[in-house]
Amino acid sequence: MDKSTIIWRETRFRLPGPGERGLGLWIDRTGAGEGGVSPTLPRVLGQYAAIAVERGSGWFESADCGKLAVAEGDAIVLTPKVVTAYWPEPRWHTQWIVWNGADAERLEQLGQVPPAGVLRHAGQAVVRARAAVLPLMDDESPAAPLARRVAVESLLLELGRAQHTNQASRALHDLGERATRYLRQHLTEAIAMPELARVFSLSESHFRRRFKAATGLSPLAYVTRLRLERAQELLAAGVSIKATAEAVGYADPFYFMRQFRLHTGQTAGAFAAQRHGV
Numbered sequence: 506m507d508k509s510t511i512i513w514r515e516t517r518f519r520l521p522g523p524g525e526r527g528l529g530l531w532i533d534r535t536g537a538g539e540g541g542v543s544p545t546l547p548r549v550l551g552q553y554a555a556i557a558v559e560r561g562s563g564w565f566e567s568a569d570c571g572k573l574a575v576a577e578g579d580a581i582v583l584t585p586k587v588v589t590a591y592w593p594e595p596r597w598h599t600q601w602i603v604w605n606g607a608d609a610e611r612l613e614q615l616g617q618v619p620p621a622g623v624l625r626h627a628g629q630a631v632v633r634a635r636a637a638v639l640p641l642m643d644d645e646s647p648a649a650p651l652a653r654r655v656a657v658e659s660l661l662l663e664l665g666r667a668q669h670t671n672q673a674s675r676a677l678h679d680l681g682e683r684a685t686r687y688l689r690q691h692l693t694e695a696i697a698m699p700e701l702a703r704v705f706s707l708s709e710s711h712f713r714r715r716f717k718a719a720t721g722l723s724p725l726a727y728v729t730r731l732r733l734e735r736a737q738e739l740l741a742a743g744v745s746i747k748a749t750a751e752a753v754g755y756a757d758p759f760y761f762m763r764q765f766r767l768h769t770g771q772t773a774g775a776f777a778a779q780r781h782g783v
Contacts, residue, residue: 510540510541512538512539512540512596513538513539513540514536514537514538514539514540515536515537515538516534516535516536516538517534517535517536517639517642518533518534519531519532519533519534519642519653521650524650525650525653526606528606528608528650528651528654529606529607529608529609529611530604530605530606530607530608530609530612530654530657530658531604531605531606531650531653531654532602532603532604532638532641532642532653532656532657533552533603533604533605534601534602534603535600535601535602535603535635535638535639535642536600536601537598537599537600537601537635538598538599539560539596539597539598539599540593540596540597541593541594541595541596541597546590547566547567547588547589547590548588548589548590549585549586549587549588549589550583550584550585550589550603551585552583552585552603552604552605553583553584553585553603553604553605553609553613553618554581554582554583554601554602554603554604555580555581555582555583555601555602555630555631555634555660555664556580556581556582556583556591556599556600556601556631557579557580557599557600557601557627557628557629557630557631557632557635558575558576558577558578558579558580558581558597558598558599558628559577559578559597559598559599559600559628559632560577560597560598561577561593561595561596561597561598562574562575562576562577562593562594562597563575563591563592563593563594563597564590564591564592564594565581565589565590565591565622565623566589566590566591567587567588567589567590567621567622568587568588569587569620569621569622569711569714570621570622570623573622573623574623575591575597575623576625577597577628578625578626578628578629579623579624579625579626579627579628580623580624580627580628580630580631580664580667581622581623581624582618582619582620582621582622582623582624582664583621584613584618584620584621585605585610587620587621589621600631600632600635601631601635602631602634602635602638602657602660604657609657612661615721616717616718616721617661617665618661618664619664619665619667619668620718624664624667624668624671625667625670625671626667626670627663627664627667627668630660630663630664630667631660633660633663634656634657634659634660634663637656637659638653638656641653641656677715677718677719678719680705680715680716680719681715681716681719681720683705684701684705684712684716684719684720684724685720685727687701687704688701688724688727688728688731689731692728692731692732692735692753692754693752693753693754694754695754696728698712698713698724698725701724712724729764729768730768732753732754732755733753733764733765733768733769735752735753736749736750736752736753736761736765736773737769737776739752739753740773740776740777741776741777741779743777746758746761746762746773746774746777749761749773750762761773
């Protein structure tokens with residue numbers, strides 16, 4: 506059974522009105538507190554959150570990250586669909602911001618929200634954001650909803666920068682570098698996803714998640730982009746559409762032309778006719 510001791514906690518909630526919901530991103534609550542708790546049952550928050558550990562230490566756990574130590578000055582990031590557990594050992598002082606909205610989800614899809622986990626030395630970003638947010642929680646002026654949104658976006662910008670300085674992020678970047686190099690070297694080959702995951706000693710689902718976290722694209726989308734970029738080079742150099750399709754790994758030139766138009770907004774013939782000189 507979970508047992509907790511809360512020394513103090515203060516939370517400010519804000520229910521967004523229709524106008525603020527229309528902006529696509531709003532703050533649900535912000536707060537601070539101090540306490541101790543035994544390991545919590547894993548749960549899904551259903552919203553986005555950033556938690557600063559100002560004093561003390563503890564633990565964070567998820568299926569993707571495993572169990573990670575959380576130290577003073579770190580930040581914990583939570584996303585709506587990831588099952589997590591986090592707790593102090595023996596006690597910590599935290600500040601937090603919780604947000605949600607359709608644009609929050611879109612930002613995550615675009616790679617602008619760090620994955621659920623621990624960001625080392627990023628706690629002050631959350632503290633600064635909360636200091637900016639607190640005066641806005643009761644502000645009913647027309648500009649306030651946008652100001653609250655900007656505060657969250659500024660926090661995400663800081664967290665994103667912190668992410669790139671973390672060892673976990675560097676490891677992710679290394680995987681992205683190795684995987685993209687491998688795909689460039691095997692660009693014209695038909696590589697099945699299970700085979701590609703085995704090359705990097707990962708399960709297929711884990712490889713997909715980590716590749717997208719590193720590049721912002723799925724492996725298939727990344728290969729498609731590489732092929733079409735190379736196709737543009739060949740078409741601009743005067744290579745025929747059929748030969749270009751074969752050179753970039755498309756056995757069916759008609760499928761190649763559909764993909765080219767879908768991703769570039771113009772037909773391969775029209776692009777070739779421009780010849781794109783400097």
